[in-house]
Amino acid sequence: MDLLAGATQPQWLLAGAALLLATLAFLRLLLGSGGGKRAPPTIPAAPVVGGLLRFLSGPIPLIRAEYARLGPVFTVPILTRRITFLIGPEVSGHFFKGNEAEMSQQEVYRFNVPTFGPGVVFDVDYLVRQEQFRFFTEALKSTKLRSYVDMMVAEAEEYFSKWGESGTVDLKYELEHLIILTASRCLLGREVREKLFDDVSALFHDLDNGMIPISVIFPYLPIPAHRKRDQARARLAEIFSTIIKSRKASGQSEEDMLQCFIDSKYKNGRSTTETEVTGLLIAALFAGQHTSSITSTWTGAYLLKFQQYFAEAVEEQKRVMKRHGDKIDHDILAEMDVLYRCIKEALRLHPPLIMLLRQSHIDFSVTTREGKEYDIPKGHIVATSPAFANRLPHIFKNPDSYDPDRFAPGREEDKAAGAFSYIAFGGGRHGCLGEPFAYLQIKAIWTHLLRNFEFELVSPFPESDWNAMVVGIKDKVMVNYKRRKLVDDN
Template sequence: MDPGDKLLNMGVLIVATIVVAKLISLLITPRSGKRLPPVVKTWPLIGGLLRFVKGPVVMLREEYPKLGSVFTMKLVNKDITFFIGPEVSAHFFKAPESDLSQQEVYQFNVPTFGPGVVFDVDYSVRQEQFRFFTEALRVNKLKGYVDQMVAEAEEYFLRWGDSGEVDLKNELEHLIILTASRCLLGREVRDKLFDDVSALFHDLDSGMLPISVIFPYLPIPAHRRRDQARKKLAEIFASIISSRKSGGTTENDMLQCFIESRYKDGRPTTDSEVTGLLIAALFAGQHTSSITSTWTGAYLLCYKEYFAGALKEQKNLMQKHGNKVDHDILSEMDVLHRCIKEALRLHPPLIMLLRSSHSDFCVTTREGKEYDIPKGHIVATSPAFANRLPYIYKNPDSYDPDRFAPGRDEDKVAGAFSYISFGGGRHGCLGEPFAYLQIKAVWSHLLRNFELELVSPFPEIDWNAMVVGVKGKVMVRYKRRELSVN
């Protein structure tokens, strides 16, 4: 036989052997029967890491039209399955912790919050600690906090002159941390230790980097400063707690609520736990409130019709209540509430929510497709993307607070979990009422006491921040005046 023919026959034999082996494998290997979601095409080994780090929302915008509302991306050694839209997100928000857990995916918070709290304890203990938050944010407590919020706003804006220009973003960041210090951390911090504690919180905050999510204990300078700040904060609050207990004094703040909290077995909270819970509360609220306050102002100053509507509401309330502002009056500000809610829809500070799947489960899309989600997947949803779905929201990229007005209620028409800026279900944000009251207290004061004009371009989104906010300065020209009710 010709050598060329021998080579050809050998090649055919090899190909045939491979084909037969593959057929036999398919016949004898049991099929899983799982209807797995479509998979994003990624690089070997690193998967979609580069695309994810570059911007998960950009990735979602590219893949959602092609793959639909449920799809999986490999990220190094993990599979992340994304749920987009209320129809597939119900299990994400309603599943018990035993099925979908927060603890594993948020472990990077432990060095910042400290030991023995939130994500460093098992679920039963975490549930009791969340109960402490709930009790600290009851209406009777919120009413006292509002009085402090209003007083802080009044005092802060007295520093402004009769006219001038300010960076609104910077101003609101300062005011929110002052308010949070008084309502959450306590009078001792606000009156005597604000500068020290604020600097320590800055070091804590600066120690929360993108690399921290993957390597929270990496020995880098930012992490060392974080750990030193955490230790000093613990010492400061231990001293304050001891002073309150020994002096028998009490205050209307979250610190006092945590000091007085008891677990079901009667055990009181430790000083370390109180400090950790306070840090967690401040981290949950400070950035989100200042960011949302800034976006609310930027939109109001660009959309004159909504600004006029918010002013008219303030005039009506002043005719009814005079210059008084308290919890109940803030609760009547429906127009301002919708303006804040719409800013939050467009710019939720937390753009990704994550869970770790401990069991297999099934989801059904709006189109009726069923997918099986395997145990071990990281499950994710994105408020920043889901809040702009065009089949839920008309002109979803436009600022339109009236979409939440009675009769339209666009966030309710498509069902639960159509609006997820504050999460939802079992893990919905406990601080939502506090946040709205805080932002209303700020903006009701500004609307009543100043003429305002945005003089810089409309701000861009800072996608590089851990908590996504406003990029650059937001320059506003102001002129002091009292709002006329006539």
């Protein structure tokens, strides 16, 4: 059917003009910026929308296919923007090391503003954001982490004390709930953990459900998920405002991240506002809760699938207990190298954040392993993918296999190819500030489980849920457990 049948001449001319403009825009996209002799290859894409449909249907399949066809550097046109992927340490150095004037986060991550709220992180200029990141750094320094570990251990002991002598549980469900309890105590504060946990947990659930793929492109689209997100954000602001006022009025002080943010001051002497404290807490919980629960579940699934590593982790616990008894603290967790490598390998295979993005403000060049040089023009969105780059076969032997020993002394595959070979936590100027917290949290949980339970995986080995913004785990992870007390042989 002719879509212009019955149209008047002015309507026909308007439609023709629109089609012409769309075609010109697409040609400009293909032939304009980045059209030099050393421009990265551009994937074939439909007029106007470019590679949007392929991108939304799954960035990892797109990256896998185009990496195999075009190599580690290629461009994906999406609407009026161009995303250039840099896959592998050889071509991603500038991505990680470029300063904010060269490679910025703010433009590409502004879709977080409705969730985090005004005046924090990606809603402020770079200098203010750097000061706010300093607040995070101070809240996660070693002296603070030591006090957080005590809370983590206490939460794990209390949570698993409610299990019976034996039974069957969904490990994914159990660890998700324990992580949010732990995060509430360490980050959001005693008041939330003891009195408001159910309310705050439900509100964070609504915030989480308001972060869907379309939110990246249209964060203010008036849809039900966004309305519930905005209502939850407003209610959280009220709750934390009340808690902050109460703490200030009473003069009480707590060992948690909330208190750190309340006490933080900018370089000009200004204290943080209640709105800023709430936004920073939301950002901290978003950054840590999902990633820790997902990684702790993958760690358990792999330990139960590959019993030799489970046995090695148990033997390590026996050795640690010979030195320290039942005690668990920050320094004792730091001794657990076997458990650390098991967690790190689970993260290599399943980094929760599958893409990292920057906005390029300068022209720069990259050179591949094969010696090909490409010029990346300013204005491009530049991306890399931990989910894909962490499985490159020229860096990791048998990259799809679970092998924690690849990080052991003498092998250290993540260091052999140089910087940015392992990017589960990002790297460079914007490496994840919460990495030490995450490892301590997961170690504390699995130390308790290894010492107190035997397990058997009874459901199929889990698969990744690629439909989520933070890539999680499909379905349940069912395990049989039996309580035991790990006692050293002597």
